[in-house]
Amino acid sequence: MSINPRKSNEPTHITLHSQEIVRIFESKSDCEIWAAFNKGDEMAFNYLYRVYAPILYQYGFQFSRDSSLIQDSIQNIFIYLRSKRGELSEVANIKGYLYRSIQREIIKNLKASTKREQINSDALENSFQIEISPETSFIQSETNSLRRTKLQNGIDQLTCKQRKALLLFYQEELSYNEIAQIMDFKEVKTARKLIYRAITSLKEFIKPAR
Amino acid sequence: MFQDKDPIKFKDYQLEDFLTDEFFIQWVKNPNENTTHFWEKWIDANAHKKEVVMQAATFIRSIDYQEKHLMKNEIYLEVFEKIIRGDLKQVAQKKNPLILFSWNSIFSLRNIAAIFILTFCGWIFYTVAFEKPIAKEDPIQWITKINTAGIKTVLTLEDGSRIHLNSSSKITYPNRFSDSIRSVVLEGEAFFDVAEESRPFIVDLGKAQIEVLGTSFNASKSSEEKLEVALISGKVKVNDHKGNQVMLLPSEMLTIAEDGEFQKSKFDSLEITGWKDKNLVFKNADFPTVKSKIENWFDVEVKLSGRLRKNWAYTGNFHDETLINVLEGIKHTSEIKYRINGKKVELYN
Numbered sequence: 001m002s003i004n005p006r007k008s009n010e011p012t013h014i015t016l017h018s019q020e021i022v023r024i025f026e027s028k029s030d031c032e033i034w035a036a037f038n039k040g041d042e043m044a045f046n047y048l049y050r051v052y053a054p055i056l057y058q059y060g061f062q063f064s065r066d067s068s069l070i071q072d073s074i075q076n077i078f079i080y081l082r083s084k085r086g087e088l089s090e091v092a093n094i095k096g097y098l099y100r101s102i103q104r105e106i107i108k109n110l111k112a113s114t115k116r117e118q119i120n121s122d123a124l125e126n127s128f129q130i131e132i133s134p135e136t137s138f139i140q141s142e143t144n145s146l147r148r149t150k151l152q153n154g155i156d157q158l159t160c161k162q163r164k165a166l167l168l169f170y171q172e173e174l175s176y177n178e179i180a181q182i183m184d185f186k187e188v189k190t191a192r193k194l195i196y197r198a199i200t201s202l203k204e205f206i207k208p209a210r
Numbered sequence: 211m212f213q214d215k216d217p218i219k220f221k222d223y224q225l226e227d228f229l230t231d232e233f234f235i236q237w238v239k240n241p242n243e244n245t246t247h248f249w250e251k252w253i254d255a256n257a258h259k260k261e262v263v264m265q266a267a268t269f270i271r272s273i274d275y276q277e278k279h280l281m282k283n284e285i286y287l288e289v290f291e292k293i294i295r296g297d298l299k300q301v302a303q304k305k306n307p308l309i310l311f312s313w314n315s316i317f318s319l320r321n322i323a324a325i326f327i328l329t330f331c332g333w334i335f336y337t338v339a340f341e342k343p344i345a346k347e348d349p350i351q352w353i354t355k356i357n358t359a360g361i362k363t364v365l366t367l368e369d370g371s372r373i374h375l376n377s378s379s380k381i382t383y384p385n386r387f388s389d390s391i392r393s394v395v396l397e398g399e400a401f402f403d404v405a406e407e408s409r410p411f412i413v414d415l416g417k418a419q420i421e422v423l424g425t426s427f428n429a430s431k432s433s434e435e436k437l438e439v440a441l442i443s444g445k446v447k448v449n450d451h452k453g454n455q456v457m458l459l460p461s462e463m464l465t466i467a468e469d470g471e472f473q474k475s476k477f478d479s480l481e482i483t484g485w486k487d488k489n490l491v492f493k494n495a496d497f498p499t500v501k502s503k504i505e506n507w508f509d510v511e512v513k514l515s516g517r518l519r520k521n522w523a524y525t526g527n528f529h530d531e532t533l534i535n536v537l538e539g540i541k542h543t544s545e546i547k548y549r550i551n552g553k554k555v556e557l558y559n
Contacts, residue, residue: 042449042455049290049293053281053286053289053290054280054281054286057279057280057281057285058275058278058279058280058281060279061277061279062275067279067285071285071288071289074289075289075292075293075296078289078293079292079293079296082293128275129275129276129277130273130274130275130276131274131275131276132272132273132274133271133272133273133274166273167273167274167275169235170235170239170270170271170273171273171274171275173235173236173239173240175232176232192230195230196226196230199226199229199230200226203225203226206225206229206265206266206269207225207265
């Protein structure tokens, strides 16, 4: 079915491209973006969703393999945040804040649907698996390839907490402070120690064998 | 955050020190002018550390999730849509007003008297789950009114706003509005005569939202997700879910295509709003348009036997006419003849 051929005299094309929104906000600090969102700026919300929905989705899979549960959780936190606009407190690191929220939301939803013990122990033990990404890794020669395998083995020996901390620290570029909050540590130094120990155990695999 | 950027501090750094240093990681992952300047200078001055710096940097960059879960576009959009809708429901039920729409400041209350029209190229609804939200402690009830083909109704809302609901259309509205917002959900087509007041009036069309303060307008939604908003007077704002926003002036019409592209044009008000005053208007209409208009207007099924010449189009205006008179009219000015058999109309030539 087509619409009536109602031709315009001079059609004007108006498209505020998404890039435009990204351009406006990407130079702003997290604090400023959050404040704009809190004031009800729909573009700020649009930017938050655009930037964080995909990474929350990726992050969510570390807690559950249920895609619809993750979608619901993302949806719930955004609906909640939108409903609280005007009364939200300051947020200095949006990623850290949203990661904490999604974690809480997913675990809450998991608890509602399954038995508690399953979530706390086994289910999460295998999450936060790390891969040494090939394109940036040291493989150029056979020795390097061997070293990479050893490094990967070393990483696989780490505890789930250590892997999580390394991913948050290197892949997600979060600070010790943020990591401590996400991982529910009372003190920032606990996060420091956790990462330091992991690195020490991997040190020999990172250094070239001489 | 990184107060001590004293180059001396890094002099005795070993691999593990670099790997646990936030300032170093920031440079590796997300270099900016400052960090790049600092570290390039530092490496120049500490050439013997270059190798260990490279090892550390390579390691930092290589850490990645083993499994990647990309959010597919459909999911991305679906969740977005649900957030916006969830939001509307929640706001509609909320007692405390929220500061929601910055456009309060854009339009003064006085200047608004608008008519919008949204017309869709199809009349089929896609069945978006838009159930009546459950209000537990809140006595707001959502009412759904559905018109089948051939039926047009007029409703009056609690705030005095009037809605002409066209055939094959469905509207969901609360028995009373919240303190902060007036929102309704529409599928199909309707003409709104909105009582002027301070609470914004929002028509949720799924793909886009129309916001006004007090005015008259007409809105609809189809399976093909193409929509049109035509404004007779006043000013309105149309937002889609991608964050695009368009203001319309009187006698301007906005078309949003299936791919989300916006286009502004002029329009014929009789053609667009005529239906509510019982005017069945065809303006240079192609056959599918004529067919769907007649089907919806008279609740009949239209079939074409034979072929029409290419570029066949029909123009005509009928005020409150019977099916036979409309078909007679079409017969007179075009090569089409007709046969009526109960609810079936056969057109042939």
